[in-house]
Amino acid sequence: MNFLELQVTLSFCTIFLLRMLGMFMILPVLSKYGMFLEGGNNFLIGLAIGIYGVSQVIFQIPFGILSDTFSRKKIIILGLLIFFIGNIISANIHSIWGLIIGRFLQGAGAISGVCMAFLSDLIREENRVKSIAFIGMSFAFSFLIAVITGPLIVQYFGFFSLFWVSAIFSLLCIIIVFFSLPCSENFIVKKNRSTLDYKVLKFIFNKVFIRSYIGIFFLHFLLMMNFMVIPNKLELSGFCLNNHWKLYLITILISFLSLFFFIAYCKLKYVLEHIIEICIIFLFFSGLVFIESKNNLLLMIIALQIFFIGFNFLEVFLPSHLNKQKLYNYKGSIMSIYSTSQFLGISFGGIFSGWLCSFLSVIEIFLFEIFMIAIWLMFSIFCKKNIFSLKK
Structure with a gap:
């Protein structure tokens, strides 16, 4: 990577890290403390988790x-300002x-897709997977910090x-965007490129992208479903809620190190070609172990470890797989649909699990x-x- 690419990658890693803390910090505690809020119940707690994804x-x-029409930098700042207002309301x-x-x-303040599109604008194709991998790790690291802090x-x-801390982080993100990211006209897509017609829709919803x-x-x-049930299940297994962060710290660090060594040293073509399916099988196996664990703490820890290995690998390889494709002039739209799907999963997972x-x-x-994973x-x-058949 050259200096600009390194600067952009580190800036986006920091932005994603600080911004996602605002979402992740609430996950380990809301299922318990939400009951103490006025009008709190299981369904509304699930709604409070999932409504973030709905918006x-x-x-x-x-x-x-x-x-795709205006400056990506201005749109990112706008989204961060809306995110800041949401934190202030939540805190008061x-x-x-x-x-x-x-x-x-x-x-x-839905800027994840815009950020990924801006990243694709600024990073050369040969360095894009590395950059996305670092951002995927920042997601994992933000989750790690959140479940501890x-x-x-x-x-x-x-x-x-929690929301005052998140509000401060959103202001720091605005400062980073304003001073660290370039705003050259070379990275602004012309208006006539963003016209959505039938051919464009067919392109951005092809089989490769839909996968x-x-x-x-x-x-x-x-x-989201797991974090509605795992904290309570750990407590029933004899693991105090105040000590859950220690378990999350160990399991996420192990999955983080596994990801690092895999990216650095794995050269097996077959594994790389089928890495997404392999990770899904990991998640399937973790669900089986969760069922067999009942109130066995050791099996719970093993299941949680398997889940986070699969989860963190997929956080990196799903967007990197998407960015290997030719996105042409519709990066903002495609990456925003990808992020929409991500947060649709958050909203459905939170609301549905609460129900x-x-x-x-x-x-x-x-x-x-397990049925959903299958x-x-x-x-x-x-x-x-x-x-593959289309390629042949």
Whole structure:
């Protein structure tokens, strides 16, 4: 990488890290502390988790289209300002509905797809996978920091302090975007390129892209479902909530190191070609171990470790697979649809799991997860076979 590419990569890594902390810090604590909010119940807690994804779904594609027409840098700053307002509202309205409104506005700053498109503008193709891999690691690192600091911040400063911290982080992101990212006219796509007609829609929804859209949807759907049930299951296994961060720290670090060594040293062509399906099988196996664990803490830890290895690998390889394709002049739209699928998974996973927890047992929820993973695996294999047949 040259100096500009390194600067851009590190800037986006920092932006994604700080911004995603605002979403992730709430996950380990909301299923417990949400019950203490005025009007709190399982369904509304799930809605508070998932509503972030709902607003991302609504605004992600419009932001992407705007970024194909105007300066990506200005659109990113606009999204971060909306995210800041959402944090302020979440911190000041002390009820479950206030939290839901604030989380909706947090998600309305839907800039993930725009950021990935801007990254593709600035990074040469031969360095793009490395850059995306670093950003994927920043996601994993933000999750690691969040699950450690979230419970600690709540313990010492209160639940709503999470949103004040997130508001400060959003301001830091605006400063980074303003001073660290270039705004050259060379990186602004002309207006006539963003016209959406039948041929364009057919291109951005072809089998190759749909495979990635569906994959990121299922991945985050499963993440949200797991965080509605795993904290309670760990407590039933005798693991105190205040110590959960230690377990998350170890499992995520191991998965992070596994990813690093895989990217650095794996040269097996067959494994690289089928890495997405291999990771889905990891998630399927983790669901089986979760079911067999019952209240066995050791099996729970093994299942969690397998899940995070599969999750972190897919966070890196799904977008890198997408960026290997020729995106032409529709990077903003394609990456925004990808991010929309991601947050659609977050919204459905949060809301649906909150609803399921009202009447299903933990084992039944894990059985449902395994069923969803099986559908995902079959769909991915089917799309891949069709892609290969088209190439031939």
